[in-house]
Amino acid sequence: MPGTVQSIERAAAILRTLAGGPGRLGLSEIARTLDLAKGTTHGILRTLQLVGFVEQDRVSGQYQLGGALLHLGTSFLDINELRSRSIVWADPLAARSGQAVRIGTVLEGRVLVVHHVFRPDDTFQTLDVGTLLPLHATALGKVLLAYRAGSPVPELERFTRLTLTDPKALASALEGVREAGCAYEVEEFLLGQAAVAAPIRGYGGLVVGSIGVSGPVDRICDSRYQPLPRLVGYVRDAARAISRDLGATR
Amino acid sequence: MTEKYVIAIDQGTTSTRCIVFDRRGQLVSLAQQEHKQHFPKPGWVEHDAMEIWRNVERLAPRVLRRAGIELSQVAALGIANQRETTVIWDRLTGVPVGRAIIWQDTRTDALVHALASSPTAADISDISGLPFATYFSGPRLRWMLDHTPGLRSRAERGEVLCGTMETWLIWNLTGRRRHATDVTNASRTMLLDIRSLDWSPEACEFFGIPRAMLPEVQASVGDFGTATEAFPGVRIGAALGDQQAALFGQTCFNPGEAKCTYGTGSFLLLNTGTELVRSEHGLLTTVAYQIDGEPAAYALEGSIAITGSLVQWFRDQLELISSAPEIETLARTVADNGGCYIVPAFSGLYAPHWRSEARGVIVGLTSYITKGHLARAVLEATAWQTREVVDAMNTDSGLTLTTLRTDGGMTADNLLMQMIADVLDVPVVRPLAVETVSLGAAYAAGLAVGYWPDLDGLRQNWHIAGQWLPTMNPTTRQTEYTNWRRAVERTFDWIQPT
Numbered sequence A: 001m002p003g004t005v006q007s008i009e010r011a012a013a014i015l016r017t018l019a020g021g022p023g024r025l026g027l028s029e030i031a032r033t034l035d036l037a038k039g040t041t042h043g044i045l046r047t048l049q050l051v052g053f054v055e056q057d058r059v060s061g062q063y064q065l066g067g068a069l070l071h072l073g074t075s076f077l078d079i080n081e082l083r084s085r086s087i088v089w090a091d092p093l094a095a096r097s098g099q100a101v102r103i104g105t106v107l108e109g110r111v112l113v114v115h116h117v118f119r120p121d122d123t124f125q126t127l128d129v130g131t132l133l134p135l136h137a138t139a140l141g142k143v144l145l146a147y148r149a150g151s152p153v154p155e156l157e158r159f160t161r162l163t164l165t166d167p168k169a170l171a172s173a174l175e176g177v178r179e180a181g182c183a184y185e186v187e188e189f190l191l192g193q194a195a196v197a198a199p200i201r202g203y204g205g206l207v208v209g210s211i212g213v214s215g216p217v218d219r220i221c222d223s224r225y226q227p228l229p230r231l232v233g234y235v236r237d238a239a240r241a242i243s244r245d246l247g248a249t250r
Numbered sequence B: 001m002t003e004k005y006v007i008a009i010d011q012g013t014t015s016t017r018c019i020v021f022d023r024r025g026q027l028v029s030l031a032q033q034e035h036k037q038h039f040p041k042p043g044w045v046e047h048d049a050m051e052i053w054r055n056v057e058r059l060a061p062r063v064l065r066r067a068g069i070e071l072s073q074v075a076a077l078g079i080a081n082q083r084e085t086t087v088i089w090d091r092l093t094g095v096p097v098g099r100a101i102i103w104q105d106t107r108t109d110a111l112v113h114a115l116a117s118s119p120t121a122a123d124i125s126d127i128s129g130l131p132f133a134t135y136f137s138g139p140r141l142r143w144m145l146d147h148t149p150g151l152r153s154r155a156e157r158g159e160v161l162c163g164t165m166e167t168w169l170i171w172n173l174t175g176r177r178r179h180a181t182d183v184t185n186a187s188r189t190m191l192l193d194i195r196s197l198d199w200s201p202e203a204c205e206f207f208g209i210p211r212a213m214l215p216e217v218q219a220s221v222g223d224f225g226t227a228t229e230a231f232p233g234v235r236i237g238a239a240l241g242d243q244q245a246a247l248f249g250q251t252c253f254n255p256g257e258a259k260c261t262y263g264t265g266s267f268l269l270l271n272t273g274t275e276l277v278r279s280e281h282g283l284l285t286t287v288a289y290q291i292d293g294e295p296a297a298y299a300l301e302g303s304i305a306i307t308g309s310l311v312q313w314f315r316d317q318l319e320l321i322s323s324a325p326e327i328e329t330l331a332r333t334v335a336d337n338g339g340c341y342i343v344p345a346f347s348g349l350y351a352p353h354w355r356s357e358a359r360g361v362i363v364g365l366t367s368y369i370t371k372g373h374l375a376r377a378v379l380e381a382t383a384w385q386t387r388e389v390v391d392a393m394n395t396d397s398g399l400t401l402t403t404l405r406t407d408g409g410m411t412a413d414n415l416l417m418q419m420i421a422d423v424l425d426v427p428v429v430r431p432l433a434v435e436t437v438s439l440g441a442a443y444a445a446g447l448a449v450g451y452w453p454d455l456d457g458l459r460q461n462w463h464i465a466g467q468w469l470p471t472m473n474p475t476t477r478q479t480e481y482t483n484w485r486r487a488v489e490r491t492f493d494w495i496q497p498t
């Protein structure tokens, strides 16, 4: 079998062993069952523990399947944890860009806003954490769509004349997002409004959310409706800082 | 032209952070390292001061690298620290005599009790502005001197030095040259005369603390020497207790301005200006900050011992969640507390009760209660404890709080912020900087070296990042507050005098 990775096979075998076992298993038991060296087994278990697929009992030191396995396919990261871990980086982004910042994740075919920082001009604004936005018509959503392989394309509802409602046009836009590492939205959801967003990555580079700034078109874009490079840089920097804190580049 | 920056060291209870700030007061890079919590006996909590210093040495290059800047671009260094945590070390070798005893530690309970009943105790409270409690460092120093053989005579001969964490860090940063503390940290020892802002001979004698071991008391914003270690060549412009630093970071420079920092514990500070306000309701009189050459600003403080640490307890001891923020997720699985209340008097109750014999309770348990209700009760405990302190503050100061400025790790919890707005019936505002403790230390240090011109310049940096408005109906608020107070009463008198 060309191109297979032995340690992944072993990791899978360890997970199966833990799933098939009576409950918790000790390191030696697992190593013995699979006829692996203890050191190798320990290394794999530690990695699995880091990504949350395995948990170790603090008292006995034995291993069991981790909570993250149960949530596979639903949400990778608790939304409140995502907010807690990104809050220190979202603030400087708002300060530098002078615009409102939002962080989103996917919930049932839409963007769920999990964090919102006001535009720093001290005008009256309302928190819209918990709001749902369309995936295909927002920068936050396009980032999420671009990195969610195989997720069903949502119904492409039209909001403005510029909303991408043609699946082909959307697909090529998403291709562009993957190439650029960030997404834009110019009057595709709300008239007069534009946005820039970039992916937040967790362990193994998995995209767990998106962060972006949004505001009036003339504050986000240049005269040719292209997002200001300075803003794009700020958004990317913030996304990268959060990703690093979430362990993306380890 | 190369851009200049200011660095803050936030030496906290659970970790030490180094943060680089730019001229707008925005965070440029951050490096953080946790240190070990030692619990040798129930009620005892210790840190290894050497481990903490090593962490600072390790964090320094890391935070510069992450910011992509050189040491020469650092205009000043400011220190904010966990307050009341006390350590004694050998002047010659620099090795600590035992571990640092931290602010949550209650080993001085019996000692404090005995001291408080002495005839001159009231005078000491008057001089220091503080009630007798295990919280403060004076009794802690006395305990160390009493329980370490030979230490008292070494202290009298000047062979050992003592200090709170900023003193320990300044001493190490300056290559063991500078033994100094700032007025805010000194105001938490019970040894400082809160009016003259120097060590009180009476208080030192009362607690039996040799003057020779105490650091020099300085203005918070001033000159603490130039670092030769960790950040060689950088001027240490400021030191502040963490809560005073947060008040500074929130730019609460005017009398009447207040903030509450939600971390391991929570601390509401109200700037009372150059006027010293005495509390009739269990608040502390403390120094807010002092700029070199100016009179000190004072504050009233409401200290709550257990808030974020209740969430940690829920995570680590009950293992019902795997990370602190998940408390919000769990709490949102239910609509209310189901009649359940948790009063976390783990080491007694601080403001406004100051009951060291109280211990925690969970009341209102029925078979209906789920872990979701418990999670809600955990968050509500922080909200109601804030309410008690705000009530005391309003009464003492004669002012009425109209909005609450918040900061700290728990402000990431939107449900909690809403609860606080609901129970206080005032808007809760989070500024565009969660790390206000570090920011305050940076502001103070930057001010000392002229990086920022004046307090007004700093105010320009303050912006609203989020706001929560009260939505709870008044009847519910009243009923719930009554229930909370009944729950609090049930914690009293649990520890019997021996």
Ligand SMILES: Nc1ncnc2c1ncn2[C@@H]1O[C@H](COP(=O)(O)OP(=O)(O)O)[C@@H](O)[C@H]1O
Binding pocket: A080, A084, B012, B013, B014, B015, B262, B263, B264, B265, B307, B308, B309, B310, B311, B312, B324, B325, B326, B327, B328, B408, B409, B410, B412, B413
């Ligand atoms: N989202 C959250 N909800 C509730 N509590 C939280 C949340 N995030 C962090 N905490 C709590 O906040 C505390 C950490 O805040 P921090 O400001 O870093 O504290 P400190 O400076 O006192 O160490 C911890 O006690 C943790 O349990």
